[in-house]
Amino acid sequence: MRHVAGLSAAVVSAVVGLPLPAAAAEPTAVLYVQGGLCKDSGPGTQAQPLCTIQAAADRVLPGQTVEVSPGTYPEDVTVRRSGEPGKPITFRGTGRIGKLSSLPGRTSTFPVIAGPLRQAVKISGQHDVVFSGFDVTHFELDGVSRVELSGNWIEQRDDKIARPAVAVTGASDHVRIERSVVRATTGGVKVGAGIAGTVIAGNDFTSSLGGSAVSVTDAPGTVITHNTTYLTPEVAIDLAGSSDHSTITNNIVAASAIQVAAGSTDGTTLDYNAVWSYNPERWPSYKWADVAYQMAPELQAGTGQGQHDVNYHIPFDLDFTPLSVPMSSAGNWQARSVIDSAGPEAPGVPTVDLFGHDAFDHEDVANTGPNGGFRDRGAYEVIGTLSANLTVTPENDVDPLAVTVRANPVSPSRITGYSYDFGDGPAKPWENRSSERHVYAKPGTYTVRLTITDEFGTTRTEERNVTVDYTPAGYTAIAPTRILDSRQPGSRYPRLGPGETIDLDLRNRVSGSAGTLVPPGATAVVLNLTATEGTANSHLDVYPSAAARPTTSNVNFGPGQDVANLVTVPIGPDGTVVVRNNAGYVHTVADVLGYFTAGSPDRFTSVAPARLLDTRSDAAPLTGGTPRRLQVAGTGGVPAGATSAVLNVTATESASAGFVTVYPGGTQRPAAGSNLNTAPGRNIPNQVVVPLGADGSVEIFTNAASSHLVVDVFGYYGPDGKGLFTPVTPTRLLDSRSSTPFGPFSSRTVEGVPARATAAVVNLTATGTTGATHLTAWATGTAKPGTSNLNASPGLDVPNHGTIPVDAQGRFDIANNAGTTDVIADLFGYYRDR
Incomplete structure (x- = not known):
């Protein structure tokens, strides 16, 4: 560029209305x-x-x-x-x-x-x-x-106000407008009176301009060079008034004309242009000092200008530019007239063309530019005998982090090698392979570079920018399906040792039965993950395959503890997620509860957290083997049409070890799919995403001797919902261990969720807790609810998945009820209304 x-004229002026700060560090x-x-x-x-x-x-x-x-x-x-x-x-x-043909989107x-x-x-x-x-x-x-x-x-686009693409007014000087595309505007570049030293170079003006591509009035010394205009009005380049000592060189003007007013001719140079009019008898190619000239020979004879102009139709615009012209073709003799026929020493010439190409010297075309120069006229440089013609196409809904790269090389010689650099690692060399599929590990904008080599060792490198991101998606609930239980003899997944990982296959059922569990194109999965029979204090981390291991965690456990936690995590490009154990040995159990895809019908709506059930005050505790029906739809802000609910379920005062399962009301309890484990003397929470029964209810079952239960609602899914889910590479938002712990009754605002989100999917962990307490999370700026997200106990690291409402800036508050505790918050995704 x-x-x-x-x-370089020395001009120092104050910044209007915004004084610069005092001198400080660079x-x-x-x-x-x-x-x-x-x-x-x-x-x-x-x-x-x-x-x-x-x-x-x-x-x-x-x-x-x-x-x-x-x-x-x-x-x-x-x-x-x-x-x-x-x-x-x-x-x-x-x-x-x-x-354009190689740049969709x-x-x-x-x-x-x-x-x-x-x-x-x-x-x-x-x-x-x-x-x-x-x-x-x-x-x-x-x-x-x-x-x-x-x-x-x-x-x-759809702008009904008539105004040029670029308006230069006032006492302006030394403005440069170069290597840009101007399309479908009501005028191109308009330069007003008294403006000096403007350079308009290497631009493409095309498609239904409502005014001249370049309109200059009373602005002497204007340089107009190496522009391409196509389908502009009758006059593409117009020097009006007293715009003397200007330069119009090396331009391609297709289907329009160049006009220089009488007051603008003094010291003005017009040369080395290609000008073509549909009908030169009706619309002459030139007007010089108010005299019309149909073609270049008449202009040359009458004025001495345009000595090297040609009058051919050269369609080298953004839509039709041939990146390579076979010079041996007899039909391209007109195109040859603008190739290697402009000089790089002309005033204002850009160093590269609009695509970023350097000047290319065609060996079989004479260099007819000034002093033997070989720049091409117009905004585009014809590359010559070797071009990759690279396209990069994101796969979007099929696989949101995948792209397909294709080369359509133009070369008279044989291409012997392709080397792809996708911008996220070492280049990949391939012989005779003109296309390649690549999957990125995480969202981002990448520069893709392709280098091709021909049989003579000549190379050409082209690059394109591509942006890949997870597609906002709706939710599909499925019957809880166990895909991992390392305790089972012959399990395809082993017990995990220190630092060991497994790639958990989400697409194929563990039994090997027919059918896909989580379909291709799904962006994230909802799991219930349980750690059991652990031998040390440790934690499980879950993250998409192909991504680097994040600094986040999902399930914290101690020796001999059974700890379950809900996990929402992006899916890797191969349909797997990684489960990693940090220390000791542990068995793992995982049940798939649902997944997110762009085509899923159910969207999420956050509600103000509300308590639906507290058996300590509302009813007797649950007894083992006797399920209890809980009405959800029609209460707590959940409407009758909801299909699934997001609940936080806490087991307390349990009489024995056991488990709790929550499932649709009026249906058979699933064989797989326990949601949390109970233990005497401990308050154990877990978030539950559960489909609702036909009457909008859920059944709650425990096999413990008895247990009190507390149920809070945080949102629901349904076809009338508003929020689509976008997963993120797991990211730590808060770790109070690096600052100060939460004291009793203290709260803190957490930032980092994208603006305009309505809710965040966060894994909360309490650690270093000094006394029994609970954490509550809610949207910043709203009233603190009488609910809880996590119950913590001294000496234990306690995790819990949370779907937390956020304010318009993506913020939420966390409050600690008693004692002191450190809190960790990890972001796994967010909802945004569409």
């Missing part, structure tokens, strides 16, 4: 902006990015770069700060312009600025600013100096 070369080089886990009041690092471009614009300093990740930013951006000569402030998006790689007022990106009175790699509707530059717009996609 060209960066304001030669624009600022960081980059401020990061990314939706999701972000905070506008945060530091703007990669780990804690800002949420909005405007927040970054209001704090960026000279020499800093604002790096913006892909996504749509619903804001209207105004740049109010300036850089310094040689130290511009740079706004850098991730967009990369590629041929272009907007997935560009940060899209689409504010509610549909205003332009505004830069007024500022200097030394670079804005590159964004998808915007238009720019307004007023009274600016040394401002560069490069590599942007400018398109006005």
Whole structure:
């Protein structure tokens, strides 16, 4: 990318309305902006990015770069700060312009600025600013100096306000607009009176422009070079008024004309262009000093201008650009006229073409540019005899973290090798393999590079950016199905030793019976995982296969304890998740309760936590072998149409060891699928996601001699629900061991869930507890409910899965009831209303 070369006049001005802070430590080089886990009041690092471009614009300093990740930013951006000569402030998006046929879903790689007022990106009175790699509707530059717009996609979608793609007004100077695409706008670049030193270079103007691609009025010294215009109005390039001493060179003007007013001809140069009119007799190709000229020979004879212009239709635009032209083909003699026929020394020439290609010297085409130059005319460089023609296609709903990469090489020689670099590890060499499927371990934006080699050792490298992410999904409940029990003789999964792992297959039933359990395309699974017969204090971690082991945990247990916990975890690309034991030896039992897919009909709705049952005050304890019916639908905010409920079930005052199972009311108790284990003298919680019976109820069963039960509701699933689930790579949000423990009756706000989420899926763990207590979690800014999420006991590490409501900023509060305890909170995903 060209960066304001030669624009070094010393200009120092105050930042309007935003004084720079006092001198301090050297600022960081980059401020990061990314939706999701972000905070506008945060530091703007990669780990804690800002949420909005405007927040970054209001704090960026000279020499800093604002790096913006892909996504749509619903804001209207105004740049109010300036850089310094040689130290511009740079706004850098991730967009990369590629041929349309090879770039499906272009907007997935560009940060899209689409504010509610549909205003332009505004830069007024500022200097030394670079804005590159964004998808915007238009720019307004007023009274600016040394401002560069490069590599942007400018398109006005459904915008009924007539305005140009880029308007330069006021006492502006040294503005550079280069290597951008302008489509479907009501005018391209419009330069107003009194503006000096504007460079418009290497851009593609195409498709139903409502005004000229370039319109300059009373702005002397304007440089218009290496642009491609196609399907623009009658006049594509218009120098009006007194725009003298300007340059119009190396452009391709298809289906329109170039016009230079009488007051703009003094010192103006027009040459090395390819201009084609549909009907030159009706619409002449040129108008110079108000005199029309049908073709270049007439212009040359009448004015001396356009000595090297040609009048051919050269469709080298974004849709039709041939990345390689077979020069031996007789039908391409017109295309040959613009290849190797422009010079790199012309004023304002960009260093690379719109795709980022360097100049390519075709051996079989004479170099007819000035002084033997071999740049091609227009915005695109014809690559020549070797091109990878790379496409990268995300698989989306099939496998949200997978992409297919294909090369369609154009070469007269034999391709002997392909090397793929997917941006997340070493390159993969393949001989004679023009396509490759790759699955990423975690969501993100990656740069895919392909290098091809021909039989003569010539190489060509092309790259594309691709963004992969989990697809927001609905929930499908299934009958609890046991897929892991390492206690069983002949089990396919062994007892786990210290640091050992198993890859738990979620797609195939443990019995080997026909049918898929969790289908391909599922993004996450809900398990009930039990640790039993452990020999040491330890914990189980569950995470997607192919991902690095996170610093999170799911089930904490001690020697001889039976501990169950609900687990919601992203599914690995091969349909497995990893279960890892930290210390000692332990048997594991896992039941699948449901999964998330884009096509699942049931969505989640969070409710204010409410208590549905407390047998200590409402009824007698449950006795072993006698189930109890609990009505859920129609109570606690759960409507009659709900299909499943999210409950927190706590067993207390149990008379013996045993288990508790919760299942749909009016159905047979499942053979697999205990939800929690009971123990005398302990309060044991577990979250339960359970389908509701036909009457909206659940049955609760225990095999313990007796046990009191406390049941709290946190939400429900149903076809009328609102929330879709997006899993995340397991992430630690809170670990009070690194700060201070929770004291009695103390609370703390937890941040880090993406903004606009309605609920978070969090694994809570209490450790270092000094006395019996319980933890309660609820959305920040709402009243603390009379419910609990986790019951903790001294000397034990107690986990519990939680589906916790959050506020609009993604925050929730945690309160400790008594004594002191450390609390750990790990995020596994979130719900957002769609």
